[in-house]
Amino acid sequence: MATRLVQVNMKARNDSALGRFWAEALGWGMDSEGPGVTNLEPVGFTYPDPAAVCIDIIARPEAKTVKNRVHLDLATTSTAHQAELVARLRKLGATLADVGQGDVPWRVMADPEGNEFCLLAPR
CATH class of the missing domain: 3.10.180.10 (2,3-Dihydroxybiphenyl 1,2-Dioxygenase, domain 1)
Structure with a gap:
């Protein structure tokens, strides 16, 4: 089952x-x-x-000492919504993160304890 x-x-x-x-x-x-x-x-x-x-x-x-092996992906509805979320989450204590993602349409961020998560581009 x-x-x-x-x-x-x-x-x-x-x-x-x-x-x-x-x-x-x-x-x-x-x-x-x-x-x-x-x-x-x-x-x-x-x-x-x-x-x-x-x-x-x-x-x-x-x-936390290493990159997460599992992380959360959050949906966005438009590029403007994605930008608004980045700004709002940074005010809450998140930071932009570079995990070697290169030039991609999603934004990688880290929560206040360093756990990575992504704000996906609209699909």
Whole structure:
């Protein structure tokens, strides 16, 4: 029987601070299961919703040391929307990142803890 993806798990030195960044970036709600675990869900989400994937951020003491092997890709609706998101996410604490991508239509960024993610060009 097939299954489906319901959750992405990220590690962070400060789960609540990184949770606030991603909740604001995505326009999602933020909750906590307890110390060291921050849950992010789309507003109005009821688990398990087949149209959404949630994010759990788990506290870990070690800092990120290498390029992520898995990262999030965020959709944009136009080149103007992509530029607006870059500016908004930079104000929230994200930075532009160079992971050797060269000249591509998407923008690679890093969240406040250095986790890379991409803002895709419209398709």
